[in-house]
Amino acid sequence: MDRKIADIKKKLEEQRAVILAEAGETISGGLKPDKENYADLGDQASAETDRNLLLRLRGREQKLLKKIDEALKRIDDGTFGICEECGEKIGVKRLQARPVTTYCIDCKTAQEEEEKLRK
Numbered sequence: 619m620d621r622k623i624a625d626i627k628k629k630l631e632e633q634r635a636v637i638l639a640e641a642g643e644t645i646s647g648g649l650k651p652d653k654e655n656y657a658d659l660g661d662q663a664s665a666e667t668d669r670n671l672l673l674r675l676r677g678r679e680q681k682l683l684k685k686i687d688e689a690l691k692r693i694d695d696g697t698f699g700i701c702e703e704c705g706e707k708i709g710v711k712r713l714q715a716r717p718v719t720t721y722c723i724d725c726k727t728a729q730e731e732e733e734k735l736r737k
Contacts, residue, residue, distance in 0.1 A: 622710055622713075622714070623693060623698065623699070623713075625714075626693070626698075626713055626714060626717045627690065627693050629717060630686050630689055630690055630693075630717055630718075631690070633682075633686060634683060634686045634687070634690075637679045637682065637683050637686075638683070640676075640679070641676060641679065641680075682718070685718035686718060688718070689717055689718045698713075699713055701720070701721050701722040701725050702720045702721065703721055703722070703725035703729075704722060704724070704725050706722055707722070708721070708722045708723075709722065709723065
């Protein structure tokens with residue numbers, strides 16, 4: 619395995635471990651309703667807003683975790699770094715910056731332009 623790809627794999631595995639650890643903390647304590655009775659409705663609303671924000675963040679992390687797992691699978695099966703649109707190699711700098719990407723910069727730019735036109 620290429621050294622740069624090995625470094626990317628290590629980075630992905632570390633990021634995966636951090637996400638799983640944070641999710642474990644959320645499950646074990648962050649989502650439990652507070653035992654306190656809030657005298658102030660503002661405090662209660664603030665606590666509820668914080669819980670909702672935490673849930674949304676964890677939802678995003680769940681999607682990222684899936685992308686990380688897919689990228690690790692592509693590394694293992696030798697398809698990592700190949701654009702799924704045009705079949706060309708994705709630049710190493712792009713992979714280092716966004717290791718879960720499946721598009722080269724040209725195809726991603728074209729995709730974003732199409733999305734802008736559809737809106």
